[in-house]
Amino acid sequence: MADTATPTARIRTQPARIDPHRIRADFPILATANRFGKPLVYLDSAATSLKPKAVIEAVDGYNSEYSSNIHRGIYEIAERATAAYEAARVSTARLINAPEAAEIVFVRNATEAINLVAYSWGRRNIGRGDTIVLTEMEHHANLVPWQVLVQERDGDLEFIPITDDGLLRLEVYEALLHLHPKLVAFTHVSNMLGTINPVRELTEMAHAAGALVLIDGAQAVPHIPVDVQAIGADFYVFSGHKMLGPTGSGALWARRELLEAMPPFLAGGDMIREVHLRRSDWNEIPYKFEAGTPDIAAEIGLGAAAEYLMGLGMDAIRVHEQELARYAIETLRREVPGIEMYGPEAGDRGGVVSFNLPGIHPHDVAQILDRSGICIRAGHHCTMPLHERFDLAATARASFNVYTIPEEIDALAVGLREVVRIFER
Amino acid sequence: MADTATPTARIRTQPARIDPHRIRADFPILATANRFGKPLVYLDSAATSLKPKAVIEAVDGYNSEYSSNIHRGIYEIAERATAAYEAARVSTARLINAPEAAEIVFVRNATEAINLVAYSWGRRNIGRGDTIVLTEMEHHANLVPWQVLVQERDGDLEFIPITDDGLLRLEVYEALLHLHPKLVAFTHVSNMLGTINPVRELTEMAHAAGALVLIDGAQAVPHIPVDVQAIGADFYVFSGHKMLGPTGSGALWARRELLEAMPPFLAGGDMIREVHLRRSDWNEIPYKFEAGTPDIAAEIGLGAAAEYLMGLGMDAIRVHEQELARYAIETLRREVPGIEMYGPEAGDRGGVVSFNLPGIHPHDVAQILDRSGICIRAGHHCTMPLHERFDLAATARASFNVYTIPEEIDALAVGLREVVRIFER
């Protein structure tokens, strides 16, 4: 790694910065090694993030000190569990600057949140001939639920195309808005290209055309400051497991009026006010949308993750990851001849770098890197249409988080040169 | 407690037994005390169970040693996570003797499982005038989703009534089957009465009438041996958090042909085979029903819980809890004059005892017991119609699990006498 280490030092320190080297001590998994004794170089944070001690211990604490059901118990540990669960809602609301915690519905992941909206809002508001506008860069989670919906309701999908640089073509979006869509749904940050979409502008344009806006924040909330009020969004969704939180946690945020007008999605205990044999009344929001025993442990963990992120500061995290992206693009371009990279040129992009080595399948790339303890993703990253758009069967992807350090990117560069060497020998 | 301790000794030991005193060492929470220094007497296991170390550590292990996404990663920790997740499916299948692990769909809880069936199977198979037969003792989770379904599809609900002892009236069931219902859905064990329903007989009768059968096993899987093949069920659902597993874990089991014929419920990543902008193909079962990143940590914990239960032996657990129920009924009847208890007379009933003290609201009962560290539930236990059936505003409920010991029932008796004393003073 020595020959590529120098550029690291060149990254200037600024006031609002995080110290990733210190942060790494918070992540127990970073102290582990692979089967060949190589330390973990985890560059697959866009798939799921590692978990800091604060989160692991929040889950553990619930499981071993006050595991009990919530909202119903009149005993000490149940009151503690209820308080912790509701405090997590408050933390989650603060992280995205939601006007009130009651607008945060806890769900398993971004996928469930989008399906909730597609079923509850969609079944009631999308009818024959109604249009939903998406983009070509959506994750399957923000595409397939809408396909199912419009197929069932006889509606239409339209797609904002992207440029070869991975930017939305706003002039086409403008034209699509003349179709008077009922909903515009787009990702805040692309999980393949790293594109950070101009969500505020997109939202204003949609609203001007009379459409509601759903934003998939799965790749944004962990990495950049998000303010749903400043954006003006109607629905905003994200997953806990990508933002240092546990699997099983996540949130749908929506404006109170929307949530109140929507029928329930899942039915059962906790989401009702009164149940009779043949009819029931619904509870108030957010409980109306949280049927059954929620994932108490995971959502408490999500609260801990939100607090951890706010403790580091989302602005500082953003600076760190933007620098990593820039450093990765520079380093790989210099060190790995022939590498092809996708997405916008440095500048305003997220900590995701997708690439291909000429003549080598990404799966082979990932497999060889694994020996060195380097974890990257290979495949379509749940964005098959986007890969079709670029006529790619698959890509390799390195993605970053608060604990990522430039040395890991150096290691990746070394690893990729080794891949090339193996395939050229 | 001294004066009521004697009967404990009278419970005979038998060959297939568990030793709850030894088991208690596996549950870290049982070493904790409440704000008054009183040890935890947890008698609310029907709401959610405590978690053994094996489960806590399974979750912890994933979070701190190999947290990564599954099914997609080509690196070591991702392969480990995938293997652990799929091994949990195998353990879960074994616990209920499912014919194959691919028939186990992981869900958040029993509630989600029932909603999955109501949306996916129900929207396709229930039409105008079609009847679904339920029982008067259903938890809201196995009632409200069907209310919503028949309201939407213009179908009908019918209810098997119960006797004053809390047993299903089979002669009425017989008559209801003449309506040729499409589905019969009932709980295996009642969470309020403790009734263990004759599921095999109920299923055979339903099948003879041409109906499919969904069984709510939320209160059965943790406590009695369950064999879905011997029962002959079509759908069987349960929650992990009531069976020593983590919140966020649970399963729907259904016969392969049913699952294969059903359309997906939630759409997104992982449940697809190929996605294009305007159409997609579905993955094979069970993945077709597991959209997005599942609750990997919790389902791995569910597998650990299933292994733990099988290690103790479900037959032995059943014996233990049946004895506890009998002991509780005897003890409370003797020690707490005027107590009213609900459900079948001892014999074949689950480890749940619901009761009322004359003239004292169950919330006051629970609140006073809390001071002594005793945790019971007060309310309608998500069975409002059942409470209406008995003209009860609420009940108090004590419920047991593998770690429950007769001494805790003695403590409850002492606590209840204290409640009476306070209210009579």
Place this chain on the structure above:
Amino acid sequence: MDDLYRDYILEHYRRPHNFGVLDQPTASYEGSNPLCGDRITMMLGISDGVVREVAFTGRGCAISQASASMLTDEIKGKTVEEVEKMTPEDLLDLIGIEISPARLKCALLSLDTVAHALADQASGQASAEETQPQPGQ
């Protein structure tokens, strides 16, 4: 013995003040708390902007019943304006025991029901029925 179940609370529970019905209430409301099964009907006799008579019926836990009993004592003779200004904190101070979050709904049901009765009267209706939202059941 138990902080919550002081003698005066149980006294109010066993022999609630103002328990019964008014023949001609000018304002009335039935509030309920489905989770607990608490149910209270509040009846007010108001003239010249003053609560001259008050009565309640219902069933529920000791906390909800004692709270209703004490609240009716408190508001009798007060102006409507004064009653409308009462906050949950005022009622909790009146009850004088520490209420845990899980029981707040029980303790506040009486005040909530009075507020609804006054609001209905102000808007010209009487005796509407509504259940109280639950923070999760």
Place this chain on the structure above:
Amino acid sequence: MDDLYRDYILEHYRRPHNFGVLDQPTASYEGSNPLCGDRITMMLGISDGVVREVAFTGRGCAISQASASMLTDEIKGKTVEEVEKMTPEDLLDLIGIEISPARLKCALLSLDTVAHALADQASGQASAEETQPQPGQ
């Protein structure tokens, strides 16, 4: 160096045997593995129950391409019956490297595609297309 990427695997990948098309295949099938983007078309020329000719085209990772290359060598000259009897284990033995669970689909795509081609031929169809199920994507 890397167990998986032995010289002979890379050799087969770089210069696959039997890569190309048959003019008149008696059996043919396109198999794919959407997760990886692997795609293989297998063409067989069968007469008197013997695989006389075999060719494949496609693109994919080294494992899937090397596997296809080695499999075509192996089945040429075999009877259809013998080919039908081939198990995944047989193919893995042939490839001779240890395949991790995540890559099994890649390694077995060629055999799976041959099996489909033979099944289609047996049932009288030719050149159907089907994608291979994924154990989670």
